Amino acid sequence: MNLRLARTSCIECPIRHRAVCAECDDTELAVLEGIKSYVTVPKGGRIAEAGESLDHLSSVVSGCATVSKTLADGRRQMVGLLLPSDFIGRPGRATLSFDIEAATDVTLCRFQRRAFEAIIRSSPNVARRLLTMTLDELDVARDWQVLLGRxxxxxxxxxxxxxxxxxxxxxxxxxxxxxxxxxxxxxxxxxxxxxxxxxxxxxxxxxxxxxxxxxxxxxxxxxxxxxxxxxxxxxxxxxxxxxxx
Amino acid sequence: MNLRLARTSCIECPIRHRAVCAECDDTELAVLEGIKSYVTVPKGGRIAEAGESLDHLSSVVSGCATVSKTLADGRRQMVGLLLPSDFIGRPGRATLSFDIEAATDVTLCRFQRRAFEAIIRSSPNVARRLLTMTLDELDVARDWQVLLGRxxxxxxxxxxxxxxxxxxxxxxxxxxxxxxxxxxxxxxxxxxxxxxxxxxxxxxxxxxxxxxxxxxxxxxxxxxxxxxxxxxxxxxxxxxxxxxx
DNA sequence: TTGCCGCCTTGATGCAGATCAAGGCGCGAA
DNA sequence: TTCGCGCCTTGATCTGCATCAAGGCGGCAA
The missing domain is CATH 1.10.10.10 (Winged helix-like DNA-binding domain superfamily/Winged helix DNA-binding domain)
Structure with missing residues (x-):
């Protein structure tokens, strides 16, 4: 879990250690470097909306964002909390199923979706790392289900x-x-x-x-x-x- | 979504279409064929327990299984329902976080974990397909969170x-x-x-x-x-x- | 046929958390 | 300094679901 320490540059852009650092080669890193950009979303700003199509995948660099759904009558349930190093987006899927909003000012490190998916297609390491991250998210969601249900x-x-x-x-x-x-x-x-x-x-x-x-x-x-x-x-x-x- | 139709043999063993059929090559299929085996767990039987280490990944062929957690005082919350074509196990992870039980008689198609993970490591297609499946599970879990919370x-x-x-x-x-x-x-x-x-x-x-x-x-x-x-x-x-x- | 046992339904009552309502506090703007 | 506005807290009351309790029903074994 101290992958973070593997490369100091990872701190700048968490995706580099969480998604790929563990076993990626220099080519992959170089490509990621080439397709990334940074944006800051102000507190309360909408990062993405359910159903919307996204052309970027991103990683939270600083701040806090929420993943939630609001029902027609206003009832709202948060289903995810995004903190630094968390990943936003669904490789291989253009649209989201939930709203993502900035709970504080949030800085994101974004990658062009098409380019990122090309890397996934060619590199088992990246796809595997993303799989591990998603399995972790699934565990979190399921523990959350226990909390909400019982x-x-x-x-x-x-x-x-x-x-x-x-x-x-x-x-x-x-x-x-x-x-x-x-x-x-x-x-x-x-x-x-x-x-x-x-x-x-x-x-x-x-x-x-x-x-x-x-x-x-x-x-x-x-x-x-x-x-x-x-x-x-x-x-x-x-x-x-x-x-x- | 009609991957099922791509190869009729997929019906026999759902993992073949859900995890790899879409774009896998014949080598991958052949390897999967070589490492699979079938088991049937009777209704009420335990398929896996939280914390237990698993040396098989599997796919539900028939029947219905549940994924759940039971608290110390007996409160229990189900967090997943496994029906035919659903996948059990966490590639890259030896242990489970939840209990899995057979709600009816369940037939599983099992793969040796080590061999399966070797395929993932070498094939971007398989890893990508599993990623998609896991993202789908995550969406289900999050919708379930909304249900339980609101x-x-x-x-x-x-x-x-x-x-x-x-x-x-x-x-x-x-x-x-x-x-x-x-x-x-x-x-x-x-x-x-x-x-x-x-x-x-x-x-x-x-x-x-x-x-x-x-x-x-x-x-x-x-x-x-x-x-x-x-x-x-x-x-x-x-x-x-x-x-x- | 009878009786048992799981599983399901129904009724009576209790309570945790929702709802309705009324301020309090801190902070930025005038 | 004062006002206004978010945001938070607290109180009073209501209610949906849990809990406690008692059968009903259907399948299976003797």
């Missing part, structure tokens, strides 16, 4: 916080040492509610309840401090009886 | 029935002509409840309600007749205002 509001909020902590830990490479953890939430309460399949009021009440129980502190609404991760963990156990890896 | 019990049951109808239609190649449709449910009420994130009682009551409303008939508990699909459809609309494709 967890209580309190458990959902705890899982959300833990997933952010875990995500941050793998970003920085830090092992989850004990001691207080500080989180800057990239999402508003409304977005968190859409993430968790709850209403904004219930979400807010759960944050309040966790604070009253001493499990978290909330210096500001968007800043969460977890004095001791272990206190939060026990409620997030799965069938193995252990906290999520 | 739909009412009644809407969930309707979606479930429509997804079976749609699935059956693509299997038989029949367009969704109007007129009555008959469905044999491959799942018990309890499994349907786990699929939909509901209790068995609520699920049963919703079937009763749909029957009282004249939207379905239930000659037996496992047999559903839908007199007119269009009556069922309107409640299953998404943001585009149209029924699911």
């Amino acid at each position: 967890l209580t509001a309190r458990e959902r909020v705890i899982h959300f916080l833990l997933s952010l902590v875990r995500r941050e830990a793998t970003e920085t490479g830090a092992a989850h040492r004990s001691g207080p953890v500080r989180l800057e939430l990239p999402l508003s309460r409304e977005m968190i509610a859409d993430y968790l399949g709850l209403t904004i009021e219930t979400t807010s009440r759960q944050f309040t309840a966790l604070r009253k129980d001493g499990l978290i502190e909330t210096p500001t609404a968007r800043t969460i401090v977890v004095p001791d991760l272990l206190n939060l963990m026990p409620e997030a156990m799965d069938e193995d009886g252990g906290p999520i890896a | 739909l009412t019990a009644r809407e969930r049951v309707i979606h479930f029935l429509l997804s079976l109808v749609r699935r059956e239609a693509t299997e038989t190649g029949a367009a969704h002509r109007s007129g009555p449709v008959r469905l044999e449910l491959p799942l018990s009420r309890e499994m349907i409840a786990d699929y939909l994130g509901l209790t068995i009682e609520t699920t049963s009551r919703q079937f009763t309600a749909l029957r009282k409303d004249g939207l379905i008939e239930t000659p037996t508990a496992r047999t559903i007749v839908v007199p007119d699909l269009l009556n069922l459809m309107p409640e299953a609309m998404d943001e585009d205002g149209g029924p699911i494709a």
Whole structure:
């Protein structure tokens, strides 16, 4: 998982390590280099809409974007959260099935779809790497299904916080040492509610309840401090009886 | 989508058309032929367990299997339903994250994992085909997230029935002509409840309600007749205002 | 034929989370 | 400094689904 360290240039454009660095050769890298470009989408901006055809695949360099669906009557469910190094787009497919929006300012590293697909066609390494990434996304989606189908509001909020902590830990490479953890939430309460399949009021009440129980502190609404991760963990156990890896 | 028609032998072993038929060459087919074997798992049997390491990848030839997670306290959520032509396993990954069980007697076409992965490594076609299949699964999982997060019990049951109808239609190649449709449910009420994130009682009551409303008939508990699909459809609309494709 | 056992249905009641409603707080603009 | 506007919190009430409980039905074995 420290592919990131393999080539320092990967930090600039995560796709280079996540999709291809592991075993790609220099030709592939050179081609990718030639077809990429950067764009920044302002907070609240639409990155893509369901049904729309995309002529770029991209990778999140910085910021936070959401993948969601809105029903005719306004009900909305988030189905994906895109953070740096996550991939956007469906190689081999021109259209998306969900809306993608910028939750904060988002910088993307984009690749022309046709050129990128040509690389996939010729290189088993790239296709294989994308397959692995997609399988990971599928696991995330399925764990999310369990959360939405069976967890209580309190458990959902705890899982959300833990997933952010875990995500941050793998970003920085830090092992989850004990001691207080500080989180800057990239999402508003409304977005968190859409993430968790709850209403904004219930979400807010759960944050309040966790604070009253001493499990978290909330210096500001968007800043969460977890004095001791272990206190939060026990409620997030799965069938193995252990906290999520 | 009529890859199935490309080679009749595909019917015998769906992986041949779903994973590789589209553009594979004869060498790849020959290798697959050499590493496959068939097994039948009886109804209720365990096909794989979360965390277990698998040395086969397989494809469902007949029957119905479920992908699910059970929490420590017994709460259970289904996250995948495997019907003929669906693929089991995670190329490049030795272990599963979810339990897979036979909902009916299930016949699998299995491939030795190492040999299959060797094919993936050498053939962009196979890797690309698997990527497409996995992206499709991801879309299904995300639509399922919307169902679990935001739909009412009644809407969930309707979606479930429509997804079976749609699935059956693509299997038989029949367009969704109007007129009555008959469905044999491959799942018990309890499994349907786990699929939909509901209790068995609520699920049963919703079937009763749909029957009282004249939207379905239930000659037996496992047999559903839908007199007119269009009556069922309107409640299953998404943001585009149209029924699911 | 009878009785058992799984599976399904139905009824009564309870409760978690939705809904409706009313502020509070912080921040940027005038 | 004050106003206005997002965003968040809190309270009161409602309700859809869960829970608890009791049969019904159909298939299979003795």
